[in-house]
Amino acid sequence: MSQRIYLDWNATAPVLPEVRQAMVDALSGVHGNASSIHREGQAARAVVERARRAVAGAVGAPAQAVVLTAGATESNNQVLRQHARERADAYIVCTVVEHPSVLETVRALEKEGVRVAYWPVDRQGRLVEGWLDERLAEGATLVSVMWANNEIGNIYDVAAIGEKVRATGAIFHVDGTQALGRIPVDFGESHIDYMTLSFHKMGGPKGIGAIVTREGLKVAALLSGGHQERGRRPGTENVPAAAGLEAAARQLAADGESWQQALRQRREAFLAALNAEVQGFELRGDTEHQLLNTLNVAFDEVDGEDLLLAVDLEGISASSGSACTAGSLEPSHVILAMGFEAKAARRSVRLSFGPATPQEELARAARILGAVVKRLRTMPAL
Ligand SMILES: Cc1ncc(COP(=O)(O)O)c(C=O)c1O
CATH class of the missing domain: 3.90.1150.10 (Aspartate Aminotransferase, domain 1)
Known part of the structure; x- marks a missing residue:
């Protein structure tokens, strides 16, 4: 057969062979809780911090800009819901072709009374030109555009869109999940405020992801009950997944x-x-x-x-x-x-x-x- x-x-x-090996090693050799102060805890903490640095290195961001989460769905929810919570005047724009983790979150916020608008596309899935300028002129406060689409593979020009958004002072969110490993992803060069990521489409582990933030912007926790990730993502860290994430991010940077x-x-x-x-x-x-x-x-x-x-x-x-x-x-x-x-x-x-x-x-x-x-x-x- x-x-x-x-x-x-x-x-x-x-999963990449390097990712599998790193996860197996962590499962068998690192059993501490990354919040504990003893040696086992420190070993676990070191794995998490190495993962953070590797993700940062792979996407051109400083390590302190990276918050580890349980994947892109969570990251997208966190960024969008934080914005709606914090801004009484929130006006969110997203494309009609976003992944459901963005689209359904925006729809839920709309039901709660948040003003939203959906950026239409043409028959090739290209974003309609000129449409965003009108929304920005109306006072859009956050624009969410995926770097690459999961279904049709379209790559959107996030650097050009980001420049426009930045000029108005609105927040620019980019879901970079499908871009990793397929096109160059440079956070620093793209006028992005929040980039959400997951590495399992390029051979990393599932169930772990990240929010990468521009310096000076805050990330508010979605959940409560823990101080992990400096209070930005409560919950005991998934150390074997972090080990796999580090390996995936390193392979991405190298290959x-x-x-x-x-x-x-x-x-x-x-x-x-x-x-x-x-x-x-x-x-x-x-x-x-x-x-x-x-x-x-x-x-x-x-x-x-x-x-x-x-x-x-x-x-x-x-x-x-x-x-x-x-x-x-x-x-x-x-x-x-x-x-x-x-x-x-x-x-x-x-x-x-x-x-x-x-x-x-x-x-x-x-x-x-x-x-x-x-x-x-x-x-x-x-
Ligand atoms: C563009 C995009 N965003 C978000 C997600 C969700 O990522 P995760 O599986 O890490 O929650 C996916 C994949 O399912 C995706 O393709």
């Missing part, structure tokens, strides 16, 4: 550029193979400004869910969009926001890979997709 082909890196990536090269080669080869093996498909998103590892593909006349189930039986793991909404029959909010009707939106399939995906697997995936698409097209509709 041939190996399964994992094409769902935007949901989560296989980030070569990963991009590897992704470029794989994308080109995969696209060539798809073109050779499959008749009739459309690439969705802004293919000129798209993560190299992400293809959002709609095959003519083929429902995405039918396709995913059929290719799963043939050994391919892929998805139709955000893992948080998979399993529901709702079409992707991102593709709908781009102006596709529900039936057309349901045709979208997300194929996402990593720098370690063997090229042979991509060639095999293209062959399987070609055969399955052909078969599904000949099956009578139910």
